[in-house]
Amino acid sequence: MASEELDHQKVEAFASRMVGILNGAALALMSSIGHQTGLFETMAGRPPSTSHQIAEAAGLNERYVREWLGALVTGRIIDYDPAGGTYTLPPEHAISLTRSAGPRNMAAGTKRIGLLSRVEGGIVECFRKGGGVPLSAFAGYPQLIADATRPRYDETLTNRSLPLVPGLVPRLEAGIDVADVGCGSGHALNLMAEAFPRSRLRGYDISEEALAAARTEAAQMGLANVRFEVKDAADLGRPGRYDFITAFDVIHDLARPTQTLRGIARALRPDGIFLMVDIAASSNLHENLDLPMGPYLYANSTMRCMTVSLAEGGEGLGMMWGEQKARQMLTEAGFSRLEFKRVPGDRNYYCIARKG
Amino acid sequence: MATQELDKARVEAFAGQMIGIMDEAALALMTSIGHQVGLFDTMASLPPSTSHQIAEAARLNERYVREWLGAMVTGRIIDYDPAGATYSLPQEHAAALTRAAGPANMAAVTQLVAMYGNVEERVIDSFRDGGGVPYSAYPRFPQLMSEMSSATFDRTLVDVTLPLVPGLIPRLQAGIDVADLGCGSGHAVNLMAQAFANSRFTGYDFVEEGAIGGRAEAAQMGLANARFAVRDIADLDMGSEYDLITAFDVIHDQAQPARVLAAIVDALRPGGTLLMVDIGASSNLHENLDLPMGPFLYASSTMRCMTISLGLGGAGLGTMWGEQKARQMLAEAGFGQVTVESTPGGGINFCFIATKERA
Numbered sequence: 001m002a003s004e005e006l007d008h009q010k011v012e013a014f015a016s017r018m019v020g021i022l023n024g025a026a027l028a029l030m031s032s033i034g035h036q037t038g039l040f041e042t043m044a045g046r047p048p049s050t051s052h053q054i055a056e057a058a059g060l061n062e063r064y065v066r067e068w069l070g071a072l073v074t075g076r077i078i079d080y081d082p083a084g085g086t087y088t089l090p091p092e093h094a095i096s097l098t099r100s101a102g103p104r105n106m107a108a109g110t111k112r113i114g115l116l117s118r119v120e121g122g123i124v125e126c127f128r129k130g131g132g133v134p135l136s137a138f139a140g141y142p143q144l145i146a147d148a149t150r151p152r153y154d155e156t157l158t159n160r161s162l163p164l165v166p167g168l169v170p171r172l173e174a175g176i177d178v179a180d181v182g183c184g185s186g187h188a189l190n191l192m193a194e195a196f197p198r199s200r201l202r203g204y205d206i207s208e209e210a211l212a213a214a215r216t217e218a219a220q221m222g223l224a225n226v227r228f229e230v231k232d233a234a235d236l237g238r239p240g241r242y243d244f245i246t247a248f249d250v251i252h253d254l255a256r257p258t259q260t261l262r263g264i265a266r267a268l269r270p271d272g273i274f275l276m277v278d279i280a281a282s283s284n285l286h287e288n289l290d291l292p293m294g295p296y297l298y299a300n301s302t303m304r305c306m307t308v309s310l311a312e313g314g315e316g317l318g319m320m321w322g323e324q325k326a327r328q329m330l331t332e333a334g335f336s337r338l339e340f341k342r343v344p345g346d347r348n349y350y351c352i353a354r355k356g
Numbered sequence: 357m358a359t360q361e362l363d364k365a366r367v368e369a370f371a372g373q374m375i376g377i378m379d380e381a382a383l384a385l386m387t388s389i390g391h392q393v394g395l396f397d398t399m400a401s402l403p404p405s406t407s408h409q410i411a412e413a414a415r416l417n418e419r420y421v422r423e424w425l426g427a428m429v430t431g432r433i434i435d436y437d438p439a440g441a442t443y444s445l446p447q448e449h450a451a452a453l454t455r456a457a458g459p460a461n462m463a464a465v466t467q468l469v470a471m472y473g474n475v476e477e478r479v480i481d482s483f484r485d486g487g488g489v490p491y492s493a494y495p496r497f498p499q500l501m502s503e504m505s506s507a508t509f510d511r512t513l514v515d516v517t518l519p520l521v522p523g524l525i526p527r528l529q530a531g532i533d534v535a536d537l538g539c540g541s542g543h544a545v546n547l548m549a550q551a552f553a554n555s556r557f558t559g560y561d562f563v564e565e566g567a568i569g570g571r572a573e574a575a576q577m578g579l580a581n582a583r584f585a586v587r588d589i590a591d592l593d594m595g596s597e598y599d600l601i602t603a604f605d606v607i608h609d610q611a612q613p614a615r616v617l618a619a620i621v622d623a624l625r626p627g628g629t630l631l632m633v634d635i636g637a638s639s640n641l642h643e644n645l646d647l648p649m650g651p652f653l654y655a656s657s658t659m660r661c662m663t664i665s666l667g668l669g670g671a672g673l674g675t676m677w678g679e680q681k682a683r684q685m686l687a688e689a690g691f692g693q694v695t696v697e698s699t700p701g702g703g704i705n706f707c708f709i710a711t712k713e714r715a
Contacts, residue, residue, distance in 0.1 A: 010448035017432075018452050018462040019648050021387065024380020025469040026655030029476065031377065033658075037483045063672055064483045067658040070641055070676060074650030076373070082642035092366035096374050106374040113381045117473020120385060127393045127424075130417040285426055286438035293375055294430030299382035302389075302423040310419065318423055 027075045028110040030068055031097070035107035039065065043078070044094035048086035102151035103345075111144055116303045123303050132311025135207075138304060142210050146185040149248070153188045156343060158195040164341045164350050165273055168244065172196040176243035179204060181233045181264065182250030186214025186226075189246075193218070193226035202242075204231040234259040236267035243269055248277045249348065252321050253305050255314025261333035265355060273354055274335065276326070280342060280349040283322030293347065323349060379431065384469040386427045387453070391463035395421065399434070400450040404442035459508040459703075467500050472659035479659055488667025494660065498563060502541040505604065509544045512699070514551045520697045520707050521629055524600065528552040532599035535560060535623065537589045537616070538606030542570020542582070549574065549582035556581050562588045592619040599625055604633045605705070608677050609661050611670025617689035624712040630691065632682070636698055636706035639678030649704055679706060686710045 034040045042058040043049075051069055055062035069087050072078040077097075079088045089097070097107040115138060122133040135141075163169055172178070175198030180189045183203030193201045203226065205211055211228045218226050234256050236242070245264050251257050264274055279297060281288050288294050301319035310316040317325070323340060330338055335353040342349055390396050398414040399405075407425055411418035425443050428434040433453075435444045445453070453463040471494060478489045491497075519525055528534075531554030536545045539559030549557045559570050559582070567584035574582040590612045601620050610616050620630055635653060637644050644650050657675035666672040673681070679696060686694050691710035699705050 006451065007448055010446070011451050014446075014449045015452045015460070015462070016648075018387075019652075021380045021383050022462070022465060022469070022649065023651040024377045025384035025466070026472075026652040027377045028381035029469070029472055029659065030651070030655050031374075032476065033480055033483065036480050060483045061486045063486075063662070063666065064479075064658065067654060067662055067674055067676075068483075070644070071651045071654035071658065073641055074644055074647065074654060080641055082640065090366070090370075092363050093370045095362065095367055096371050104371070106371070106378070109378060110381070113378075113385070113469075114473040114476035116385055117470035117476070120388065120470040120473075123420075124389055124392050127389065127416045127420045130419075284438065285429055286436055288426070288430055291430065293379060295379040295386070295427045296375075296382040298423060298427035298430060299386050302420065302427060303385065306419070306423055316419055320423070320426055 023075060025113065026071060027077065028113045030071045030075070031077070031107045032110040032114055033068060034072070034097070035105075035111065039068065040089065040094065040097040040107055041099060043087070043089035044091070044098045044100075046089070048081055048084065048088045050085050051087065054087060103155055105151070108144075108148055112300065115140055115144060116300070119303060119307075123307060126307055126310070130310070132307040132309065132314075132316070133303075134311040135308050138308070141304070142184060142207060146187065146210075146213070149184075150187050152346070153191055156346070157188055157191050160343055161277070161350060162192070162275075164343070165275055165352050168273065171243065172199050175199050177241065178202070178244045178246070179236060179242045179267065181236070181245060181247040181260070182253070183210075183214060183228065184250075185210045186217060186228055188248055189226055189228075190214065190217050190221055190223060193223045194221055197225055199225060201226040203228040204233060204236065206230060206232060234263050236263050239266045240269045240272075241267050243272050244275070245272070246275045246277070249279075251276060251278060251326075252301075252317045252319050253308055254317075255309050255312035257315055257317055258329060258333070261329055261335075265334035268355060270356055271354075273352060274330075276330070276351040276353060277348045278321075278326060278351070279319055280347060281320050281322045283320075283324040283326075288320065288322075326351060381469070382427060383431045383433065384466045386424055386431070387433070387463050388466040388470055389424065390428070391453070391461075391467065395424065396445065396450065396453040396463055397455055399443070399445040400447070400454045400456070402444075404435075404437060404440065404444040406441055407443065410443060459511050461507060464500070464504050464507070467496070468656065471496055471500065472655065475659060475663075479663055482663055482666070486666070488663040488665065488672070489660075490667050491664050494664075497660070498540060498565060502543065502569070505540070506543045508703070509547055512703075513544055513547050517633070517699065517707060518548070518631075521600075521631055521709050524629065527599065528555050531555050533597055533625075534558070534600045534602070535594075535598045537592075537601060537603045537620070538609070539570060539584065540566045542566060542573060542584055544602070544604060545570060545582050545584070546573050546577055546579060549579045550577055553581060557583070559584045560587050560589050560592070562586065590615050590619065592616075592623055594619075594623040596623065596625045596628075598623050599628045600631065601628070602631045602633075605635075607632055607634055607682075608657075608673045608675055609664060610673075611665050611668035613671055613673055614685060614689065617685055617691075621690040621712055626712060626714045628712045630686075630708070630710040630712075632686075632708040632710065633699075633705050634677075634682060634708065635675050636704055637676050637678045639676075639680035639682075644676065644678075653704070682708055 051066040055065040073080040119133045178201040180203045186203045189203040214228045306316045306318035337354040339352040340349045407422040411421040429436040534557045536559045539561045542559045545559040570584040662672045662674035692713040694710045697707045
């Protein structure tokens with residue numbers, strides 16, 4: 001290798017790309033801080049303001065706010081006018097950075113970088129010795145997921161996602177038995193329970209903490225048709241118990257997804273439907289080269305989804321297991337009819353799986 | 357604002373920029389892991405190889421290596437050939453990612469990202485309540501700093517940086533007294549002591565591990581003219597006993613930088629020189645818009661340099677205090693003459709050369 005001639009333009013271009021990677025990482029951390037301290041919300045809609053005015057409006061320390069502004073101005077996220085020493089968040093940027101942007105708020109997602117940073121040392125050890133970093137090491141993650149998915153469910157679950165399943169909505173209206181596997185803090189299930197009061201819904205998860213939040217929300221919403229239980233997804237109880245089972249973004253995280261998919265097939269009635277929502281990717285790396293957020297997704301897989309599964313001695317599917325692998329595993333679990341659908345602007349596929 | 361018409365193209369462009377930021381942050385974490393486990397070094401010497409071959413060569417777990425490769429391939433850092441399911445690291449990329457690249461190795465720098473991520477919550481507390489994050493909250497910093505700066509010192513200190521000071525090399529060869537402030541693990545001191553056997557060098561740092569490392573390396577190199585002392589450089593309280601004082605990337609971190617600079621003036625003999633290497637930036641934000649590492653440097657300041665200083669009740673200069681502020685503080689400390697040189701080879705630092713008057 002050493003004797004080969006280097007393409008100096010390519011060397012320069014790549015060095016610049018590495019600078020871009022450092023700057024991007026820095027801006028992700030700064031965006032996360034901006035989100036958590038409410039600085040983006042404070043700045044959105046404000047006229048051009050000094051760092052003192054912004055800090056005062058946000059109830060924050062001016063020196064920190066000023067240094068943060070330096071990063072965001074050089075990162076072209078915030079505009080700066082040296083004449084008055086004033087800063088502005090353009091409305092076209094605010095729409096991707098504020099809570100009022102709902103599912104389009106990308107600042108909320110940047111919080112993952114800090115969370116993943118905290119397990120980096122553990123992941124390095126796993127590269128060397130195998131095994132995994134356990135779920136318990138990801139403190140704050142369930143809340144992060146809940147915050148990140150809530151706006152999406154609010155906007156799309158009952159009016160766009162569920163209608164993707166042919167004939168499902170009338171059945172839910174008439175009243176059927178529904179289970180959500182890996183329900184987390186239960187917002188999706190509570191929305192369904194509210195929209196379909198005649199259906200009976202069960203949420204299963206292994207996190208008691210998440211289920212407590214789910215029950216609290218159900219009580220606040222006055223829902224009598226939903227229950228949450230600690231249960232391993234691999235065993236959903238007696239066969240033929242459910243008409244409709246959902247799994248949102250969860251199968252790839254499991255230690256034993258093969259067993260879980262079989263359990264779901266068994267728990268469904270013969271005409272039952274399994275709606276599996278997961279990352280829309282190919283199982284083949286070379287087909288993911290143009291996938292938006294490919295590096296981000298593989299990195300999240302490495303540092304969370306896959307490692308959590310491997311920590312339990314699991315299969316370690318990883319977030320990027322892809323559609324082909326999903327088809328194969330669903331077929332092997334006993335689902336003979338599969339349909340994959342997409343919702344525009346959603347990076348997941350919606351797989352409608354039936355047994356017969 | 358709600359009634360204002362949004363520029364839709366600008367909305368789209370910015371959403372794309374945010375996606376890029378997420379990908380870049382992910383790649384920074386993956387690059388840091390690749391550096392720590394030696395994957396870039398391994399791949400730089402391999403022909404196109406499968407994930408199994410790479411994992412075996414690097415003695416790592418294949419499943420983790422394969423997922424890491426997924427991030428590196430979709431991030432266009434590593435090439436993938438689906439025909440043989442082989443991966444290769446272009447040598448032009450290896451030139452910025454391997455230990456052999458020395459100071460050009462940017463993979464080492466990506467390790468700072470997770471270090472900053474680790475203190476995120478404490479920095480957020482400081483945004484709300486003021487104060488800062490203590491030095492002890494960055495346990496990996498001394499080792500990372502030493503790793504990054506050693507490569508730079510090896511290539512540039514004696515041959516490039518010191519000759520920037522007019523007339524300095526002959527004086528070092530003849531024999532003068534030199535102090536390095538905030539010497540860390542002392543590699544710069546030892547390199548200078550080796551190159552200039554007639555001069556006497558002292559490294560000061562408030563971290564004891566640094567002095568221990570510095571002494572051990574000096575012993576290995578057989579140096580009799582390098583010594584190390586554990587001392588807060590704000591309390592130097594020395595007579596005028598040095599001809600040259602160096603401070604590499606440390607003044608902006610100080611809680612009391614004005615006091616440190618005044619102590620340096622006192623510690624220098626008349627005509628003595630301070631060589632202060634610090635971030636090459638303007639003190640004015642709008643003049644830093646085209647600084648290549650601007651966002652990273654302001655973020656580093658927020659997440660480490662500034663917050664450490666503020667945590668000590670200090671001035672909180674920050675990494676980006678800039679040339680104008682540095683010149684002003686050097687003048688106020690009593691340096692009559694200050695010249696500023698950019699580091700040859702496009703480094704991110706400036707060299708401030710400040711001379712104490714003879715009178």
